[in-house]
Amino acid sequence: MAEITLANIVKKYGDGFPAVNDVSLDIKDGEFMIFVGPSGCGKSTLLRMVVGLEDITSGDLSIDGKRVNELSPRDRNLSMVFQNYALYPHLSVFENIAFPLRLARGQHSEEEIRAKVENASRMLELDEHLERKPANLSGGQRQRVAMGRAIVRDADAFLFDEPLSNLDAKLRGQMRTEIARMQRRLGVTTIYVTHDQTEALTLGDRVTVLKKGVVQQVASPRELYEQPVNLFVAGFIGTPPMNFLPARVDGDRLELPFCSAPMPRGLAEKVSGKDLVIVGLRPEHIKDATLRDEVRDGVGFTAPVDVTEWLGNEQYAYIPFAADGAVQGKLDELDRDLDGEGMRTQMVVNLDARSRIIEGEDADFVFDPSLMHVFDPETGECLTRDEERAAEIDRQSDEDRTRALERARAREERERESQSQSA
16 A cells, blocks of 8 residues: 655646646545546546656656656556456456466466455456456456456555446446445555546545646545535536526625525625625525425525426426626636536526426525525635635544544454465
8 A cells, every 4th residue: 555645746748738737635545536527637647647657747756755757657566447448358357357467477376366366356246257258248347357457466556547437327336336345445545537526426535626737626525515615616516516696795695596695604704895706506405495394594585497307216496597797707617617518507406306396387495595605706716615614524534534444454354364264
């Protein structure tokens, strides 16, 4: 296992454009770190620099305190799992997993190779497929073979480059569970690149959000969701995404398209001199008022519902609105940054499955105004971010990660002892 440190890492190509721009990160020993962002944000380039497949233009990359900028990929002792599996079609599953061990000629006996392959196979439930060829496996099985090849190397860290993007939705969910279980069991430092924020939120101890090669925020999934630092992070994290509404500042109140809401505590000084801000509301924070669920100091409003989608355990309502021209440009820019399609402005409401709201009718809604996020329309900064609360979330997340790692290491030690006794 290893601690990986990136200090002011920059990657420039021939035209001088910085694909990765001044990235500094400390990835802890045993941590599961996610690089996430829209297409072209530099996440895969950053991963390839860590593993040694891309040269570093400037900055320092260290593994366990040793600078490795000039080391070749094979000398960094890192295992990479690729998007396309990179399996050898003429080799069996057993030989594909064993390949890196055979490549290190003379370092492992045949008995050691078999033991390592069988251990990885047992962990990934591949025992019955060891004699098959990759062409006869499903996508999920191929990905498990690629993971097995990474496991047997006893590498200092695992690196995953969008490993699940070729799988269907059901398999992606299953493989997320497999990867999380494997990482916790082995306790190996892991860097995982994805454009899928669901993977980022469910897998990562911490998540690095990138935009155009620049780090926007590094935090636990919960902190990203509850305490985003800016408009981009708030819009990227969450499904459905956060609603962004223009709001006129009127004394101690904010005038939204559908209602007037009291200003969150401590905000008045920050918006002093501003006529307009952008309010962010998570879809699940808006409730069907007719269900009479308790909402603290709720603000109610009535709005026309354009479309509804019922999904069994929940449903969505879509409410169109006209964005204020003064912030439309900023919202359009955000939409482009998030790989949006420039669709009409609409508010999404995540409703309880009990709701009987019907499209084409006016409906009554309510929300807790303390859950609003307020953003500066010029800088995108989140004006309602609570630094103390963010620090507390970070502390709790680190404690949870440490406990999970300790449990995984204790379980691995017990299993090793059990195997040695049975032998």
